[in-house]
Amino acid sequence: MVVGAGVVAAALLLAGLPVAAGFWVFGFGVGYVVQRSRLCFVGAVRDLLLWRIPSLARAVALLLAVSLVGVAAVQHFTGAPGNVFPVGWHTVVGGLLFGLGMGLAGSCALTTLVRLGEGTAVYALALAGLVGGGLIGLVLRAWWTARLGAGTVVFLPDVLGWPLSLLAGLAVLGGIALAAGLAGTRARGRWPAGASASRTAKGFRAGAAGGAG
Amino acid sequence: MMGSARGRAKPMGSESGWSYLAGAVAFGLAEALFTLWTGRTIGITSHLIGIPVAFPRLSPGGGRGELVVAGALLVAGIVCGAALAAMWGGEWRLRLPRRWQPPALAATGGFLMGVGARLAPGCNVGGVIGGIASSSLQGWVEGLFMLAGALLGIKLALRAESLGSRHRSP
Amino acid sequence: MICVATHYLDLADEVCPVPLLRVQEALRQAAAGDTVVARLGHARAVRNVMEWAEREGISFTVRDERGGTWQVSLRKNGGDAGGVRP
Numbered sequence: 159m160v161v162g163a164g165v166v167a168a169a170l171l172l173a174g175l176p177v178a179a180g181f182w183v184f185g186f187g188v189g190y191v192v193q194r195s196r197l198c199f200v201g202a203v204r205d206l207l208l209w210r211i212p213s214l215a216r217a218v219a220l221l222l223a224v225s226l227v228g229v230a231a232v233q234h235f236t237g238a239p240g241n242v243f244p245v246g247w248h249t250v251v252g253g254l255l256f257g258l259g260m261g262l263a264g265s266c267a268l269t270t271l272v273r274l275g276e277g278t279a280v281y282a283l284a285l286a287g288l289v290g291g292g293l294i295g296l297v298l299r300a301w302w303t304a305r306l307g308a309g310t311v312v313f314l315p316d317v318l319g320w321p322l323s324l325l326a327g328l329a330v331l332g333g334i335a336l337a338a339g340l341a342g343t344r345a346r347g348r349w350p351a352g353a354s355a356s357r358t359a360k361g362f363r364a365g366a367a368g369g370a371g
Numbered sequence: 372m373m374g375s376a377r378g379r380a381k382p383m384g385s386e387s388g389w390s391y392l393a394g395a396v397a398f399g400l401a402e403a404l405f406t407l408w409t410g411r412t413i414g415i416t417s418h419l420i421g422i423p424v425a426f427p428r429l430s431p432g433g434g435r436g437e438l439v440v441a442g443a444l445l446v447a448g449i450v451c452g453a454a455l456a457a458m459w460g461g462e463w464r465l466r467l468p469r470r471w472q473p474p475a476l477a478a479t480g481g482f483l484m485g486v487g488a489r490l491a492p493g494c495n496v497g498g499v500i501g502g503i504a505s506s507s508l509q510g511w512v513e514g515l516f517m518l519a520g521a522l523l524g525i526k527l528a529l530r531a532e533s534l535g536s537r538h539r540s541p
Numbered sequence: 542m543i544c545v546a547t548h549y550l551d552l553a554d555e556v557c558p559v560p561l562l563r564v565q566e567a568l569r570q571a572a573a574g575d576t577v578v579a580r581l582g583h584a585r586a587v588r589n590v591m592e593w594a595e596r597e598g599i600s601f602t603v604r605d606e607r608g609g610t611w612q613v614s615l616r617k618n619g620g621d622a623g624g625v626r627p
Contacts, residue, residue, distance in 0.1 A: 159455045163448075170444070177431045180408065181441040185448020186455075188401055188413065193456035195394020196585045199495050203521045204558055211592050217391035224399025225504035229406045233505065238410040239427055240505025243492055245512050252491025253498075253516030255483050260495065260517070261524015262531075263480025264473075264556055267415040267494040270481065271446060273556075275453030277609065278466045278583070280473045280556065284481035285419075291485020292420040299489045312508035323506050330511075342596075384603035385591065386584040386611060457609075464609025466582055469554050525558075532559065 192272045197221075199266045212342035219335040226327050234320060246309025248302050263287075387460050402504055412504055414497025415449075416488035418442030472532050480524065487520075545574045553582035553610050560586035561593055564615065568599070571617045578614045580606075587611045 163186055170179035191197075202218045205211035232238050243249075260266050263284045265273060270284045314323040405413050410427035417424050423438035431437035457463040468474050488494040491513045493501065499517060502510015548567050552560045560581050567577045581587050587603060590613055594601045601615040 159451070159458065163451060163455070174432050175437055175440065177426075177429050178437055178441040178444050182444040182448045184401070184405060184413075185445040186452035187448075188398070189449035189452025189454075190456045191394055191397045191401070191452075192449075193453035194460070195389040195391055195397070196588055197391060197394045197398065198557070198585055200521060200525070201557060201585065201589070203518060204525050205589070205592075207522060207525055208558060209561070209593055211589075211596065213391055213592060217395040220392060221395035221398050222500060222503050224396055225402040225412075225500055226506070228399055228403025229412060229501075229504035230506060232403055232406045236407065238406050240406055240410075240507070241412045241414070241493065241497060241501035241510070242505050242507040243498070243502065243509045245507075245509035248490050248492075249509055249512045250516050252487045252489070253513040254487070254520040256487030256491060256494060256498075256513075257517035257520020257522075258524040258527075259480040259483030259485075259487060259520075261480070261521040261526070262528050263477045263484065263524075264528065264558070265477075265480075266496070267419065267484060267488065268449065268496050271415070271449040272453040275450040276457040276462070276466075276583075277454075277464050278556065280466075280468045280477050283474050284477040284484075287478045287481020287483075288416060288419055288485040288488075291482040291487075292416055292489055293485075295486040295489025296420065296422075298486060299492065302490065309509075314506040314508060327503065327506065383601070384605065386587045386603065386605060388584055388588065460584075461605070461607040462584055462609045464582065466554050466609070473556055529558070 188268075189272055189275055192268060193276060198269055200260050200264055200269070203261070204264075206338055206341060210342050212338035215338035216335045219331045219338070223328055223331045226324070226331070230315075230320070230324055242311055242313050244309035244311045246307065248299070248306070248309060259287075259291075386462075399504075402500065406504075412497065412501030413445075414493060414501060415446065416485065416494045416497065417492075418446050419485075476528055476531060480528075544572075545576070546572065547576045547578055550577065550579040552586070553580050555581075555586070556583060557586055557589060561589045564590055564613075565593075568615060568617050573617055575617050576614055577617065578612060581611045581613060582609060584611070587613060590615075 167179045167183055170182060197217065198214060199218060202214040206215050229240055233240050265281060265284055267288055270281045270288065273281045274285060318326065402412055409429055414424065421439050423435040424442060425438065431441065433440070454463060484494065488498070491498050493499070493513065495517060499510050499514040502513060548571055550563055550567055552563055560579065564577060564579050571577055579590070581590065591601070591603065594615055599615050599618060601613055604612045606612060
């Protein structure tokens, strides 16, 4: 299969499509890394919410910190723009919708693809939903921009300066990792620890007076 | 009563994956490398619906057509890379759902993700990781509300699977 | 004389968070000393169960069946050490 991947990359290069070849190789690497390391962005939230397990949340905080420092260096020294999109109410609504979908499906766009690769068929439906929802979202986005505006681009280093912007970002991420760890050490032995799940524990042990939360 | 004999159990055997932290560092480095090459961070959802995403550092020979093909290949690469990783790890298997709830949740969740990703704009990778990494306020705002949405979605998924109330009335 | 039972769960086609919730449910219902043997079908679910069990001090073993399934055996400890709240 590695050979197959190499053949695809070589064919694309020969066809005069070096960008496509690079994207193929890059996607391959990302899929490999995420499958091997079992990274899961829904899991980061769910493990904390239901069981107070902090390891994935801390890994996501570290992922964001490494990305922030790495991309900031690239932006600062080479002038690459990165992904700086306008912020506005569309971001709030879009974020909520995406989060809701993530929670329901148990995967994000990336892990949907990774699990499909692993052979878990149910995520083909999530992929179909992503495509269908995406096409409808395109229309919605056009309507929103025409009616409610496109929002404003806020590049934090323009507002705070590079040192403060980086420091503030890393401080927030460090805070998230710390808070996740604290939530994890406090709640051992209370399983299941989620609000709905603790009702389960209470109900099962009929007559137990103490709440499990 | 609690915690008297509690400690770390000695585990025997494991699954063969890398640690979460190794994956996190590898992913972060990939983000930086991709930005260095293309001028933008990694995105997923726009490639899923064939939007020709322009990359400031790249001048594709085939124009918009090559951008769409490149995006599709990024997506295909992720699926194939994961398949290879699973095969090498000896864990590839066709898994079919046995109940109706997971397919229904996957389709509904996927649809909501699709809509949200175009509005925000960006998924958790292109919008939140890419946005935060690019020091863009949009990434932080989207991340915050994505977290709120995910908390609700996880609870709703438990309810749909009736896992939250199984034993309330034995 | 205490009877020790083994409870089997086939969760190979379940995706997160169902596997860990089912394992917890089975352990809650098991008597002290019982073993819960769960067949899991996702590495993520295996790690999920392992992390939780390790934190709770529940002794367990994992066997990779090679081919996308893992068998995790967890022993419900005596007394309250299994993490069960009275």
